[in-house]
Amino acid sequence: MAVRFDEKKNLFTLQTLDSTYQMKVDDHGVLLHTYYGAPADETDFSYLIGPEDRGFSGQPGDEKKDRTYSMDYYPLEYPVQGNGDFRVKALKAGFEGEVLALDLRFVSYELEKGKYSLPGLPALFEAEAGEVETLKITLKDRLEEIYVTLFYGVFEKKNVITRAASIENRSGKNVTLKRALSFGLDFMEGDMDLIHFYGKHAGERQFERRNLPHGITEISSSRGTSSHHHNPFVILCDKDTTEDFGNAYGVSFIYSGGFKIQMEKDQVDGIRLVCGLDDEEFLWKLAPGETFVTPEAALSYSEKGLTALSDQFQKAYHANLIRSPWKDKKRPTLVNNWEATYFGFDAEKLLKIAGEAADLGLDMLVLDDGWFGKRNDDNSGLGDWFVNEKKLGCTMKELVDRVNALGLKFGIWLEPEMVSEDSDLYRTHPDWVLQIPGREPNRSRNQLVLDLSRKEVREYMKKFIDDTLSCANISYVKWDMNRSVDNVYSAADPTLSQGAIRHKYVLGLYEVMEDMLTRHPDLLLEGCSGGGGRFDAGMLYYAPQIWCSDNTDAIERLRIHYGTSFGYPMSSVSAHVSVCPNHQNGRVTPFKTRGICAMQGSFGYELDLSKLSEEDKAEARRQITVYNENWELFQSGSYYRLNSPMENHDYTAWSYVSKDQRKASLSVIYTDLHGNPKPVRVKLKGLKKDASYDVDGTVYTGTALMRGGLLIPKPSCNYDSYMVCIHEI
Incomplete structure (x- = not known):
């Protein structure tokens, strides 16, 4: 069994092929975290704690004599505020209007075959019968009827353990949540390095490694998305860990909104990591009888270095997170018209590109921004999702039918979450946007954000998406999102906790995407947020591939792909050959090199094929042939980083x-x-x-x-x- 409970020792042991995870219920009913690492036996590792009367480390309220027993340095499984633990917490909760304080003690546990589910949230699933076991541990506040259930999904052969938590209010009073993270992980000691992946628009997921200092280190996003700037994936590893040697722990948050990952190296050199929802503005009111469920996080451990750790995440996400029917099919090689035409196109220009694509052996034409409303630049039209037939010179169905007649599939670009102030939608429903009353809105790319916490907004989005996809034979959607979420105020209910809107927004996004894929189950969805601004595990649950970066320069893409590969399948990396000089940085690279770089992921072109030289067309045919002959290798083979572009500049x-x-x-x-x-x-x-x-x-x-x-x-x-x-x- 992957999960065992020793009743005599009150010891939980979670076992995968290459790791052991251990917890113990102590004599006070406190759930301690005692071990996570290389495979071990069922020894009770709590003997390593080493109780000590440490100054300024107090005792919980029911311990009046033993001054060596303190939550301030003991390794805890789910740390909370209020029990004398002064380190970073996973949960801050209490009765509304009162001091937030909890003291959680063990109540019960359940063992189940299969994987627990998190309604409305992305999560890993059981792909093969019998491959997952679920452990649920219920804790209760020592005094009040507030319960916390910890969820563990043990993917034994994948070397992955998933974590989530639910907070249930069984009292007769309102409970306030100020922080509700998905899990905590304590190491009793460790001189560890932190690897994280910072960046910016057009420069995402840059690898950075440094020794974890004493104090609190935070990797987070408060932008309403996982962001270009910090990715919700980190690695803790030994100082001497390499690609092929050493201990490495990976943590991946399966969520597409703001997040927080905090690590604290404490007074006795212990390390705590907590991970979950961004709580800068978080405030969730839990009425009697209500339950709040956190998003899921995935943990994996390797004693064989970073390559093995990456392989474990890549294989688990490919098999147990990506649901799309396209995950094991050949992804269509495509050409996107954006860098070829930007907003200046009509049907004839598109058909010219399509004709060249068919001649080269490509599979699909994707029509990017500008096909709808009065959308000739990025200052207007978002929200008016009706086909601009005057601009195209025909209906969408007529265009798609002509593209299909060339032997190509057809895809389309959408940005459903946004609205332009110069649009019929905004003029009709100005209250549908996130905007603070009495203030000028903060604009970004001259667009505002629709309030997805509102049901009527979600229903509008569901309808226009379905209408768009039903009007023609459209088999692919590039779902874009081109600004951060700001001015977070919902006009739907001024009494509603504004601290809940950011999370409700993401839940609304998932609801709309789920509806689209339910109505159009064969659709290939590509995620995008100005490139890689929402490249996260949560999005992979809906979109098997994500536009990796708006930066299409092959040389800069080497670092972007390198960082991405540590936590995500390379089949999820959408990568295209673009024109030179490159539109982002002006660099000139050989056509062959651009193709080799793009074949690291889901392959395509982002240029005007009709302007290629005969030499480049011949090279493109060769690239397409190579990709078609080796697509299974590129989509599902094991990926090896043979050196680092951060260190080797040659x-x-x-x-x-x-x-x-x-x-x-x-x-x-x-x-x-x-x-x-x-x-x-x-x-x-x-x-x-x-x-x-x-x-x-x-x-x-x-x-x-x-x-x-x-x-x-x-x-x-x-x-x-x-x-x-x-x-x-």
Whole structure:
């Protein structure tokens, strides 16, 4: 069994193939966290706590004699405010108008086969019968009828444990939640490094590693989305952990709104990590009989370094988080018209691009922003989701039918959450936006945010999305969101807790997406928020791929893809070949290099195909052929970071290896040139040691390729590249 409870020791043991997680109910009924790490036996690790009478570390109210017993340094499973613990908390709650204080004690537990569910929220699911066990532990405040249930989903073979919590008010009074995070994780000791992924628009998920200092370190977003700036995924690891060696703990928050991850290194060098909803403005009123459920987080541990940790997250998310019927199908190779035309298009321009796409062997044309309302720039029209037939010169169905007749599927861009002030929707329903009464709204990209906490707004969105997708044979949607959520005030009910609106907004977003996918189950949904502003595990539950960044420069994408790969499947990375000079930074790179970079993820083009030279068209055909022949390898193979673009400024290398290890690819992009260059030798990973592999007509053993490596051809121009497909013989 993956979950065991020793009644004599009051000890819970959660076991995966390569990790053990342990909790203990002590003599006071407090749930302690005693171990998480490499596989261990059922030893009670609470012997490591080491009670001590520490100055200024007090005792809970029912402990009047033992001054060595203190919540201020004991490792706790779900830390709360009010029991003498002064470290960062997972829960701050209490009766409305009173001091917020809890003292949680163990009540009961339940063991179930299968995976618990979180209604209205994304979560990992059981993909194969019997692969998950659920543990529910119920705690209660020592004095009041406030209950907390901790949820654990143990994916034994995937080496993943999921966490969530519910807070139930069984008292006769209103309860106020000021913080309700998904979990806490205490380490009794540790000199650990923190790896996180910061960024900006057009520069997301930049890898950063530093030693965790004493005090509180926070990674968070209060922008209403997971954000370009900080990703809801972090790693704690030993100082000497590498790609292939050492302890590493990953934490991934499965949510698409604001979040908070705090880590505190305390007075005795213990480390606490808490993770959950952003609580800067959070205030949730829980009436008698009501329950609040937190979003889910996923934990994974590896003693074999960062590569193994990433592989565990990638495989679990591919199999147990992404629900789309497209996850195991070949994703369509597509061309998006945005960088080719921006707002200046009509049907004939689009059909010209479509004709070129069909000639090159692509699968789909995607029509981006500007097809609806009075939308000729980004200052107007959002919210008026009716086809601008005057601009197109035909109906949407006529355009789509003509594209389909060329042998291409058709996709479309939507930004349902936003509205322009210059729109019929805003003029009719100005109260439908998030806006503080009596103040000029904070604008971003000249658009405002619709209030998804309102049912009538959600129903409007559901209808226009369904109407749009039903008017023609549309098989793909790029769902964009181009500003942060600000001025958070809902006009629907001024008495409503404004601190609840941010979370209600995200719940509303999930409801609308769920409705769209229920009505159109075969739809391929691509997430987007100005590129990678909402690239998170919550979005993967609805969209199997996400536009990774608005920055399409191949060289800058190397760092963006590198950071993304630590916590997300590479099949979820939407990546396109764009024009040069690049529209974001003006860099010029070879067409071949742009294609190799884009083939790290779901592959496509973002340019005017009719303007390609014959040489580039020939290269595009070759790229499309390579992708079509190897799509299973790129979408479901194991991904290996062979070096770091953050450290190596000469080249970046990566590879894919198929599940059966019979097929692989190696890609190298040069990022600098030198006179009299030294040889570049790249060692592969993940192959069969004793197998023989064909590499461009030369046979090598797996051992040779992994121990000695391949000698990579010298670059012949700036940003030159090399890619080879490898087959077992």
